[in-house]
Amino acid sequence: MPDPTDAEGLTVGQVSACLGVTVRALHHWDEIGLARPSLRTPAGYRLYTAGDLERLHRIAVYRELGLGLDRIRAVVDDSATDVLGALRAQRARVTERIEHLRQLGAGLDRMIDAHERGLLLTAEQQAALFGPQWNPDWPAEARERYGDTTLWRQYAERSAARGPEEWQAVADAMTGLERALGDAMDAGVKPGSPEANDLADLHREVFSSYFPLTRRMQVCLGRMYETDPGFAAHYDGVRPGLAGWFRRIVDAAARAHGIDPETATWE
Known part of the structure; x- marks a missing residue:
């Protein structure tokens, strides 16, 4: 030296x-x-x-x-x-910065957990929010299937910002939508009618709480709701025949926007 x-x-x-x-x-x-x-x-x-x-x-x-x-x-x-005063003021700023970094670290932990798990809720919380038919293994299965996609990342980002109260609001919105769909079917609303098209748009809006849903993706969901035994049982449990009726209103709304439901893909 x-x-x-x-x-x-x-x-x-x-x-x-x-x-x-x-x-x-x-x-x-x-x-x-x-x-x-x-x-x-x-x-x-x-x-x-x-x-x-x-x-x-x-x-x-x-x-x-x-x-x-x-x-x-x-x-x-x-x-x-006042050197001591200057140092104390700086100490206060450092303390604020430490707290900010602590909160940032907690937010990063939640984001990591959301990307890994999907739902940041216990199995008990999930059952309370989504009903006894909900399978707490579904988020892990979705992660296994879609974890490398942009849609999963978007879903994780939304999930990281939600606690039980926010998820309750999502569940309530979905329950309200399903009730509205059942009521419309009972009232004889025809696929392709303005009311049916509005319901299809409402479904896309409510479902987008999970991730953005295009019309083509909605067609694929409608197809799955009717053909998948689990989804069909759920919707037909709301109203008998609702799964098939929902698919028909979604297909009609897609045709009104120039989309052929027979060739629509998940995009």
Whole structure:
């Protein structure tokens, strides 16, 4: 380590190595008059004395604590400056930053869990929200099947922001939609009618609580609701024949937008 008491002084590079401060920072502090070297070589190169090094060390300490350069200048140069007050104020800012980082870390943990698990609810909470027919293994199965897709990422992002109350609102909206579909079928609403098309649009809106649902994707869902035994049993449990009726209104709404339900794919 170079000796700062050396009559020839220390170069910028040597001071940078001594204090762990970049050469660029030393040049900047020189330019703004915060820490200027006391000596120059005949060629004009900066040389720092022991006194310069002591000042630089104080500046580096306060900079590490997060004080701005103007505040550091006052602390170092103005004997009337309340150093203790400045440090306490900085400590308060650091505390706020720590709390912000803690909250950020908790948010990252939730996002990681949501990407891995889908629903951030216990099996008991899921049963209470979605009913006894709900299988708590379904989110894991969906993760296995769709975990590398954009739709799963979108679903995870929504899930990470939801607790039991938010999921209750989603469940209530879906229950209300299913009730409206059953009532419309009982009332003789015809597929392709304005009311039926509005219900198809409402389904897309409510379902988008999970992830964005295009019309083509909705056609695929309607097909699955009718042909999958589990989904068909659920919808026909709301009203007998509802699964097939729902598929028909979705197909009719898709045709009204130029989509052939027979060739629609999940996109």
